Amino acid sequence: xxxxxxxxxxxxxxxxxxxxxxxxxxxxxxxxxxxxxxxxxxxxxxxxxxxxxxxxxxxxxxxxxxxxxxxxxxxxxxxxxxxxxxxxxxxxxxxxxxxxxxxxxxxxxxxxxxxxxxxxxxxxxxxxxxxxxxxxxxxxxxxxxxxxxxxxxxxxxxxxxxxxxxxxxxxxxxxxxxxxxxxxxxxxxxxxxxxxxxxxxxxxxxxxxxxxxxxxxxxxxxxxxxxxxxxxxxxxxxxxxxxxxxxxxxxxxxxxxxxxxxxxxxxxxxxxxxxxxxxxxxxxxxxxxxxxxxxxxxxxxxxxxxxxxxxxxxxxxxxxxxxxxxxxxxxxxxxxxxxxxxxxxxxxxxxxxxxxxxxxxxxxxxxxxxxxxxxxxxxxxxxxxxxxxxxxxxxxxxxxxxxxxxxxxxxxxxxxxxxxxxxxxxxxxxxxxxxxxxxxxxxxxxxxxxxxxxxxx
Amino acid sequence: xxxxxxxxxxxxxxxxxxxxxxxxxxxxxxxxxxxxxxxxxxxxxxxxxxxxxxxxxxxxxxxxxxxxxxxxxxxxxxxxxxxxxxxxxxxxxxxxxxxxxxxxxxxxxxxxxxxxxxxxxxxxxxxxxxxxxxxxxxxxxxxxxxxxxxxxxxxxxxxxxxxxxxxxxxxxxxxxxxxxxxxxxxxxxxxxxxxxxxxxxxxxxxxxxxxxxxxxxxxxxx
Numbered sequence: 001x002x003x004x005x006x007x008x009x010x011x012x013x014x015x016x017x018x019x020x021x022x023x024x025x026x027x028x029x030x031x032x033x034x035x036x037x038x039x040x041x042x043x044x045x046x047x048x049x050x051x052x053x054x055x056x057x058x059x060x061x062x063x064x065x066x067x068x069x070x071x072x073x074x075x076x077x078x079x080x081x082x083x084x085x086x087x088x089x090x091x092x093x094x095x096x097x098x099x100x101x102x103x104x105x106x107x108x109x110x111x112x113x114x115x116x117x118x119x120x121x122x123x124x125x126x127x128x129x130x131x132x133x134x135x136x137x138x139x140x141x142x143x144x145x146x147x148x149x150x151x152x153x154x155x156x157x158x159x160x161x162x163x164x165x166x167x168x169x170x171x172x173x174x175x176x177x178x179x180x181x182x183x184x185x186x187x188x189x190x191x192x193x194x195x196x197x198x199x200x201x202x203x204x205x206x207x208x209x210x211x212x213x214x215x216x217x218x219x220x221x222x223x224x225x226x227x228x229x230x231x232x233x234x235x236x237x238x239x240x241x242x243x244x245x246x247x248x249x250x251x252x253x254x255x256x257x258x259x260x261x262x263x264x265x266x267x268x269x270x271x272x273x274x275x276x277x278x279x280x281x282x283x284x285x286x287x288x289x290x291x292x293x294x295x296x297x298x299x300x301x302x303x304x305x306x307x308x309x310x311x312x313x314x315x316x317x318x319x320x321x322x323x324x325x326x327x328x329x330x331x332x333x334x335x336x337x338x339x340x341x342x343x344x345x346x347x348x349x350x351x352x353x354x355x356x357x358x359x360x361x362x363x364x365x366x367x368x369x370x371x372x373x374x375x376x377x378x379x380x381x382x383x384x385x386x387x388x389x390x391x392x393x394x395x396x397x398x399x400x401x402x403x404x405x406x407x408x409x410x411x412x413x414x415x416x417x418x419x420x421x422x423x424x425x426x427x428x429x430x431x432x433x434x435x436x437x438x439x440x441x442x443x444x445x446x447x448x449x450x451x452x453x454x455x456x457x
Numbered sequence: 458x459x460x461x462x463x464x465x466x467x468x469x470x471x472x473x474x475x476x477x478x479x480x481x482x483x484x485x486x487x488x489x490x491x492x493x494x495x496x497x498x499x500x501x502x503x504x505x506x507x508x509x510x511x512x513x514x515x516x517x518x519x520x521x522x523x524x525x526x527x528x529x530x531x532x533x534x535x536x537x538x539x540x541x542x543x544x545x546x547x548x549x550x551x552x553x554x555x556x557x558x559x560x561x562x563x564x565x566x567x568x569x570x571x572x573x574x575x576x577x578x579x580x581x582x583x584x585x586x587x588x589x590x591x592x593x594x595x596x597x598x599x600x601x602x603x604x605x606x607x608x609x610x611x612x613x614x615x616x617x618x619x620x621x622x623x624x625x626x627x628x629x630x631x632x633x634x635x636x637x638x639x640x641x642x643x644x645x646x647x648x649x650x651x652x653x654x655x656x657x658x659x660x661x662x663x664x665x666x667x668x669x670x671x672x673x674x675x676x677x678x679x
């Protein structure tokens with residue numbers, strides 16, 4: 001397995017594999033032991049049976065006589081229903097039994113010892129026990145062999161039964177082991193998951209070190225994570241400081257230029273000069289607004305990467321934003337009319353405020369003096385709709401969607417300062433929140449209607 | 458109005474001060490937070506214009522420190538305009554903020570809005586003959602009758618009030634009334650002057666046309 005798989009799954013598989021191996025081994029051992037025990041029992045009984053028969057051997061008038069005792073077979077029947085065969089021979093002569101019964105071929109028989117063997121007889125496997133005894137027939141000792149054999153069905157049955165029991169136990173053991181390994185893997189990985197959760201639960205700008213107890217194995221990881229966050233925090237701080245410092249350095253002299261131009265405009269009467277001063281002021285405004293929106297665009301991109309999900313009432317947000325823009329509207333005697341109903345969404349208040357501000361700012365900027373800009377917040381089938389409509393010149397000719405492209409401005413915006421990034425920012429913010437921007441295609445001269453649509457929380 | 462301007466860039470401070478002085482406001486300048494503390498200890502102000510990046514600290518931190526004992530409204534001047542910075546300034550107790558460079562008519566509009574929220578102050582009232590004009594509240598009182606003026610009318614009347622007896626050209630009025638990004642014709646001035654005339658009729662204040670030169674306010678009419 002490669003390093004990219006899940007540690008939890010690997011651990012589970014590893015432990016389960018070991019459990020499976022142990023299960024199979026234990027099943028094999030139990031089965032082997034059962035077979036051996038059953039065989040030994042059968043051997044003992046066969047030996048006892050052969051010995052009992054051999055006990056009855058005696059010699060009568062130089063002839064070997066025997067009397068087959070019932071008990072010799074009864075004890076064989078006690079262990080199973082197997083068929084029993086026997087053969088007693090004295091020297092070369094068969095005394096009784098099945099003449100064609102095979103006998104153990106295990107070297108020269110030694111008197112008094114029982115020899116066992118396995119063979120085939122009448123289509124079945126049999127186990128044989130052979131005992132040789134010397135019986136004095138007349139003056140000559142005659143070697144008498146008693147062979148008792150039994151089929152092995154009983155042994156197989158017992159072994160099979162025990163093996164099945166062992167298999168059941170092994171499967172149960174395996175299942176319990178798998179469950180335990182799953183649990184063990186989860187438990188030992190829990191601190192890791194907790195750290196991951198703690199990191200992902202954080203807001204986009206929360207780079208404080210993680211303070212939590214971790215197992216010794218995870219301490220280096222935690223320490224490395226905290227060092228990384230500290231470095232990241234420092235680098236973000238440095239770049240923010242740099243941007244702030246750069247903005248300060250550039251915009252303060254621009255502000256001086258603008259104020260001085262305004263002062264000059266007050267004291268100069270010549271119309272040509274005044275026009276130049278006005279152009280100067282507009283150029284200053286243009287550069288400052290572009291810089292502002294480029295920075296805003298960067299901030300929006302950074303914040304949408306890891307979006308905050310706070311509960312926000314759009315009605316309240318609309319009130320706040322409208323209040324902030326009231327003085328700007330008042331400069332042109334534009335009335336901001338607010339109609340809201342509660343609409344809760346989940347998102348980043350700073351971004352949503354920025355989006356609404358851009359739209360309202362546009363509406364105020366492009367509206368003629370003495371008109372009304374309407375801001376309505378409503379809900380409609382799981383969606384919150386924040387609509388800004390004005391009595392301005394509308395969105396101009398051409399596809400409305402193209403207005404959200406970067407640095408694209410409408411065809412009728414000449415003479416008004418703008419960077420062309422405003423609607424791009426709005427569109428980015430709405431997309432990040434799973435919403436969309438709707439641009440009202442109002443006929444020329446009848447005003448524009450821009451709607452910010454967001455899913456309700 | 459008396460402003461305290463806290464700004465470390467001397468050129469900008471000087472320019473803002475002269476511009477405010479043109480409208481008849483008094484401005485004290487502090488180049489650092491320490492100087493600002495001194496000024497606040499010795500004089501009363503109607504409004505503080507506070508830069509955020511100062512040699513002896515962050516303007517917002519100062520705001521947070523002194524917000525509780527400070528009764529003067531504060532408008533923060535910031536060179537940063539990043540989305541989150543705007544919120545910071547307001548969170549820490551500023552009444553409003555303005556990004557540099559700014560339009561003076563916007564500064565005026567924001568000052569007006571802030572002061573109106575805070576209830577204004579009596580020293581802003583201007584006597585126009587028999588009438589009293591309050592540019593912050595946007596009212597003109599004469600005897601028992603009061604007329605409420607709209608924003609543009611207030612600003613137009615304020616311009617006349619700050620230059621009593623002086624002839625103001627349409628060009629001068631345009632610069633004070635409209636922001637510079639809007640293309641306005643002199644015709645618009647005629648419209649607004651006409652509207653203001655109708656609104657203040659019978660209040661003892663009259664705006665007369667000086668043919669070829671512009672307009673002049675006359676407060677001596679019966």
